[in-house]
Every structure is written in C-alpha cells, then in structure tokens.
Amino acid sequence: MSLLTVGTVAFDTIETPHGKAEMVIGGACTYISIAASYFTKNIQLSAVVGDDFPAKELDYLKSRGVDLEGLQIKKGEKSFFWAGRYHTNMNHRDTLVTDLNVLANFDPILPAPYCNAEYVMLGNLTPDIQMQVLDQLKAKPKLVVLDTMNFWMNVAMDSLKKVIAKVDVLTINDEEARQLSGEYALVKAAKVILTMGPKYLVIKKGEHGAMLFHQNKMFYAPALPLELVTDPTGAGDTFAGGFIGYIAKTGDTSYENMKRALIYGSAMASFCVEKFSIDGIKGLTQERIERRVQRFKEMMQVSL
Ligand code: AMP
Numbered sequence: 001m002s003l004l005t006v007g008t009v010a011f012d013t014i015e016t017p018h019g020k021a022e023m024v025i026g027g028a029c030t031y032i033s034i035a036a037s038y039f040t041k042n043i044q045l046s047a048v049v050g051d052d053f054p055a056k057e058l059d060y061l062k063s064r065g066v067d068l069e070g071l072q073i074k075k076g077e078k079s080f081f082w083a084g085r086y087h088t089n090m091n092h093r094d095t096l097v098t099d100l101n102v103l104a105n106f107d108p109i110l111p112a113p114y115c116n117a118e119y120v121m122l123g124n125l126t127p128d129i130q131m132q133v134l135d136q137l138k139a140k141p142k143l144v145v146l147d148t149m150n151f152w153m154n155v156a157m158d159s160l161k162k163v164i165a166k167v168d169v170l171t172i173n174d175e176e177a178r179q180l181s182g183e184y185a186l187v188k189a190a191k192v193i194l195t196m197g198p199k200y201l202v203i204k205k206g207e208h209g210a211m212l213f214h215q216n217k218m219f220y221a222p223a224l225p226l227e228l229v230t231d232p233t234g235a236g237d238t239f240a241g242g243f244i245g246y247i248a249k250t251g252d253t254s255y256e257n258m259k260r261a262l263i264y265g266s267a268m269a270s271f272c273v274e275k276f277s278i279d280g281i282k283g284l285t286q287e288r289i290e291r292r293v294q295r296f297k298e299m300m301q302v303s304l
Pocket residue numbers: 008010011012025026027028081082098124125126149151152232233234235236237238
C-alpha cells in the first residue's frame with residue numbers, strides 16, 4: 001500500500017486573536033503527510049521547496065516515515081509563502097500574502113515508484129500541477145482525493161474543473177462549494193458538484209464539522225467543540241490527511257468506511273487547531289487519537 005501526497009510545503013505567517021506566528025512551517029502537503037503518517041507508513045511526497053527550508057523539518061517528515069525522494073529542493077530559490085489573518089470568528093480569514101516563489105515553476109516529476117501509488121491525495125496546489133501528477137500515474141489508483149481553495153477558483157477555474165472531473169473525492173469548504181456550484185444551499189451545491197465528476201464530496205464547515213455527499217446520501221460529522229482554538233491553519237489539510245490515511249490503512253473505499261474516515265479526519269483536525277503551525281499534530285500517540293475518536297462517538301450517540 002502506498003499513499004502519494006502532493007501539495008505545498010511552505011512558510012506561513014499567521015495572525016489569530018490568540019497571537020502571531022511568523023515564518024512558521026506550513027503548507028498543505030506538510031499537514032497532510034504528517035496527519036496521514038499516524039495511519040500508514042508508506043507515504044510518498046511530491047512537492048518543491050527552496051533551499052531556505054530548514055533541513056530539520058525535512059528530517060522530521062522522514063522520521064514520520066514520509067519518503068522525500070519526490071521533494072525537489074531548488075538552490076537559491078525561496079519556498080512558497082502564505083500569510084493570513086483570522087477574524088474573531090475564526091471560520092473567516094483574510095489572505096494577506098500568497099508568494100508562489102518556487103511553486104511558480106514547479107514541474108512535479110514523480111519518481112518511478114510513485115507512479116503506482118494506490119491512494120493519491122492531491123493537496124491544495126495549482127490545478128495544472130495536480131493534473132500533471134495524475135497524468136504520470138501508470139495504474140488507476142484505488143482512490144484519488146482532491147483538495148483545493150477559493151484562490152484557485154479565482155485564478156484558474158477552467159483548469160480546476162478539468163482536474164475535478166478526474167477525481168473520486170473532492171474536499172472543499174462551504175464557501176468554496178457555493179462558489180464552485182453557483183448554489184447557496186449546500187445540499188443543492190453538492191448535487192451540482194457531484195455532476196462535475198467526483199463520486200464523493202466532502203464539504204468542510206470549520207468549527208461546524210464536515211459533510212459527506214454520495215449519490216442521494218448525506219452524512220454529517222460534527223467538529224469537536226474545543227475550549228480554545230489557537231490557530232485553524234491547516235485544519236482542512238490535516239482533516240484530508242487523516243481521512244485518506246484512515247482509508248489507506250483500512251483498504252476500504254466504501255461510503256460506510258468514508259463515514260468513519262470523516263470522524264478520524266475531524267479528530268486529527270481537532271488536534272491541529274489547538275496550537276500554531278504543525279505543533280498540534282506533532283508527537284501524537286495512537287492512544288490519544290483513539291481517545292479523541294471516542295469523544296466524537298460519545299458526542300454523536302443518542303437513544304431515541
Ligand atoms: P488550510 O488552513 O487547510 O486551508 O491550509 C493552510 C495551508 O495551506 C497553509 O499552511 C498555507 O501554506 C497553504 N496555502 C495557503 N494558500 C495556498 C494556495 N493558494 N495553494 C496552496 N497552498 C496554500
């Protein structure tokens with residue numbers, strides 16, 4: 001079993017009502033691969049950084065079992081940089097800076113073993129690059145999940161729709177679902193999006209949880225209510241990493257198992273938001289993850 005993850009490996013500067021973290025480690029692929037590493041060890045990473053990216057952070061990824069053969073390190077160039085500021089309602093944030101830097105010319109050449117990946121997580125990235133990755137795969141994967149964001153809808157909607165047409169699962173947030181579909185009601189938006197190609201749609205609703213749509217079926221997983229959300233950055237990516245990591249571990253791509261994967265993804269995201277950057281998802285144990293999943297289970301049970 002192998003899980004290919006693609007996306008940004010980046011520096012972030014983040015302001016939330018609880019503080020500011022400057023030039024910390026971020027990037028969709030970073031969060032995805034760390035979260036997935038708690039479920040499966042055969043993770044292949046395809047991304048690009050500049051030579052400003054700290055070696056010790058790459059060593060940390062390696063220590064989590066993430067294969068970095070597909071990570072390109074460009075001499076004399078700067079890594080992708082993103083800066084964002086969250087509102088008091090941390091479901092809302094403003095992007096202050098997106099510096100593509102090294103990402104602008106990224107050619108995601110996959111090492112040979114990556115071309116037979118069984119599970120593929122296309123993290124938030126230029127849609128053309130996501131497509132280039134799909135084009136290099138030799139065998140049809142068991143599952144391809146794609147995550148994206150409003151930024152790419154604004155600047156590359158046509159390319160994005162082409163890649164969306166090729167994946168099994170699309171994960172986006174509620175505002176992005178509205179933008180992509182042109183429908184406000186999420187149930188209607190989901191219906192429209194499911195005609196665009198994906199068989200499954202996950203709509204992330206921040207502190208209000210996540211919804212899974214498939215055919216005429218719908219499942220809702222709440223987010224764990226927390227006393228303190230320090231930094232929501234990467235919650236969506238961490239969710240995606242936990243989601244596909246759980247599916248890869250269990251080898252079961254059925255709708256019923258995706259419902260369980262939604263809970264595992266949500267549990268991982270709940271750790272992510274407790275601290276700035278990747279600090280909330282470093283050093284977790286299986287016991288802590290299972291205990292948190294148990295809290296979801298208790299929260300969702302009712303005798304009627
Ligand atoms: P999330 O909070 O799940 O949307 O993910 C935030 C992470 O995505 C940050 O660590 C950023 O480095 C990264 N990011 C922000 N904007 C983009 C973008 N346009 N494309 C790819 N990754 C991005």
